[in-house]
Amino acid sequence: MEQQAKQLVTTQRTFFNTGQTKQVEYRIQALQNLREGIEKYQQRILDALRADLNKSEAEGYGSEIRIVLGELDYTLEHLREWATPRNVPTSPAMPDAASTIYPEPYGVALIIAPWNYPFQLAFGPLIGAIAAGNCAVIKPSELTPATSRLINDLIQDIYPEEYIAVMEGEVETSTALLNEKFDYIFFTGSTGVGRIVMKAAAEHLTPVTLELGGKSPAIVHRDADLKLAAQRLVRGKFLNAGQTCVAPDYLVVEEQVHDQLIEEIRAEVRDKFGDDVMQNKDFPHIVNTRNFDRLTAFLTNGKTLMGGRSNRDQLMIEPTVLGDIDWDSPVMQEEIFGPILPVFTYRDLNPMLDEIARRPKPLALYLFTENEALQEQVLNQVSFGGGCINETLSHMTSHYLPFGGVGESGMGSYHGQQSFEVFSHHKSILKRTK
Ligand code: NAD
Numbered sequence: 001m002e003q004q005a006k007q008l009v010t011t012q013r014t015f016f017n018t019g020q021t022k023q024v025e026y027r028i029q030a031l032q033n034l035r036e037g038i039e040k041y042q043q044r045i046l047d048a049l050r051a052d053l054n055k056s057e058a059e060g061y062g063s064e065i066r067i068v069l070g071e072l073d074y075t076l077e078h079l080r081e082w083a084t085p086r087n088v089p090t091s092p093a094m095p096d097a098a099s100t101i102y103p104e105p106y107g108v109a110l111i112i113a114p115w116n117y118p119f120q121l122a123f124g125p126l127i128g129a130i131a132a133g134n135c136a137v138i139k140p141s142e143l144t145p146a147t148s149r150l151i152n153d154l155i156q157d158i159y160p161e162e163y164i165a166v167m168e169g170e171v172e173t174s175t176a177l178l179n180e181k182f183d184y185i186f187f188t189g190s191t192g193v194g195r196i197v198m199k200a201a202a203e204h205l206t207p208v209t210l211e212l213g214g215k216s217p218a219i220v221h222r223d224a225d226l227k228l229a230a231q232r233l234v235r236g237k238f239l240n241a242g243q244t245c246v247a248p249d250y251l252v253v254e255e256q257v258h259d260q261l262i263e264e265i266r267a268e269v270r271d272k273f274g275d276d277v278m279q280n281k282d283f284p285h286i287v288n289t290r291n292f293d294r295l296t297a298f299l300t301n302g303k304t305l306m307g308g309r310s311n312r313d314q315l316m317i318e319p320t321v322l323g324d325i326d327w328d329s330p331v332m333q334e335e336i337f338g339p340i341l342p343v344f345t346y347r348d349l350n351p352m353l354d355e356i357a358r359r360p361k362p363l364a365l366y367l368f369t370e371n372e373a374l375q376e377q378v379l380n381q382v383s384f385g386g387g388c389i390n391e392t393l394s395h396m397t398s399h400y401l402p403f404g405g406v407g408e409s410g411m412g413s414y415h416g417q418q419s420f421e422v423f424s425h426h427k428s429i430l431k432r433t434k
Contacts, residue, residue, distance in 0.1 A: 002176045005167065008167065009182065015162035022105060022133045026133075027079065027130055028079060030164075031075060034123070034127070034130070034158065037157060052145065053144065053284050054285040063120070064118075065120075068120055068127070075420070082420045085101065086101045088100070088101060094430075097432045098430075098433075100428075100431070101426050102427040104424060104427050105425070106132075106184040107134060107184070109182060109186060110136070110139065110180075110185045110186070112188065113125075113138065113139065114141050115144040116243040116245065119151070121211075122138050123151075126164070128423045129423045131419065131420045131423070132422075135164065136164050137177065139169070139177055143288060148168050178200035183206065184209075186208070187209065188212075189211075191408050194210040208412070209422055211410050211414075213405075214385075215359065216362040216363050218365075218366040218367075219349070219352075219366070219367045220368040221368060223369055226257060226264050229264070229368040230265045233341075234265060234272060234319070237319070238269070241284040241338060246363055246395075247393075248341070248364075248366055250341065250342045250343070251342070252343075252346060252352055254345070254346060254349070269307075286317060288315070292312060295317055297330065298330060299320065299340065302323055302331070302342060304322060305321040305322065307321065307339075317339050319341075320341065322341065329342070360408035361385070361409055363384065363386075364385055364387045364388075364396075384406065385403075402418035
């Protein structure tokens, strides 16, 4: 395996050094090939997502394929402009000089992907790597084997190995790859493994982007439209059965609207998933028994306000809301990453905000209120990756909002133009004429 990793990096570096991938036409062709490949493999992608996570076709298409195609189209539309060197002003002290920033590819990039959106989170970064002119090796997650196989087949079908390659496997494969010298590493996964990746990258002084997780709060103030808040919270929390990095991890609601909000959430869950979610054939499954057992242990952490049932054979946990939680409960000690929503209430938001701000910086924060002073206060007081006001998740589907974490939820960002920038070195040149 070590040999395979070494060989792959050497082959790709040799190919990179031919300069072919630096040509913008080459990159555009590669992105068009990717688009055609995805269209050709569309049914296999949906089947793989169903096999690995029981994602319905609608969910698989909407939360994985459509997002990748959207990024591809946006990139194809703008790539020439992004890749053009940019002139910038020069100090008046040097009137004869001109200053230009040249974006150039790093070289050979490593993309390590997680299992929860196994298609989107492998191909999203790949679009940036290709757009910027790099070669790349993708290491998909071993926990979603059908999708991992499919990613490998698709890539082999459209690209030569010396340009883009997939190396499937478990931790040892990741470790073998991380021992090699890459020119850029783009990692999406847990905070713990993020530390391992950054240590390995430090050995070679390889720059990294770390897209990690964390506990993202959702805050509902008394003036919020509770029905709308419930709709958007249910969508954000129970998409992919809560196995979403930016899912609201826990809810913080003003005491006087708590009961009504829970009622609205209950109604919305019934509306969206049916009277008995356990019978819903399209509700995604928990990825494996280890995560199932980890999650079901949380079910006794508080008072069950909604849901609470599970089925180990089917790896199914129904949407669950837990009350009477305290900050020391096990469910509050790690990212939940499942369909369980603990709820806190407040009378005074300030101590709550202090508590949130004291904890590791979350990947996302969601705030439901029309009160603009309160919106400003929360944005000012709490540091987090990104988020929404009166909405959940949607900030990460915009081409215009760089997506990423801060502190323990990650470093660096991508999406839209930022995906091109993150895989580019910006070479600054000052040119004098005399
Ligand atoms: P993970 O960290 O366990 O695994 C991610 C990848 O790293 C996999 O390909 C895996 O094979 C590899 N890996 C695992 N252990 C390794 C090790 N010791 N050394 C080297 N490589 C190793 O994460 P996961 O369970 O696949 O994904 C869930 C986590 O990812 C959650 O924390 C979630 O919040 C986070 N996540 C973040 C984003 C984001 O965009 N910020 C998106 C999705 C998931």
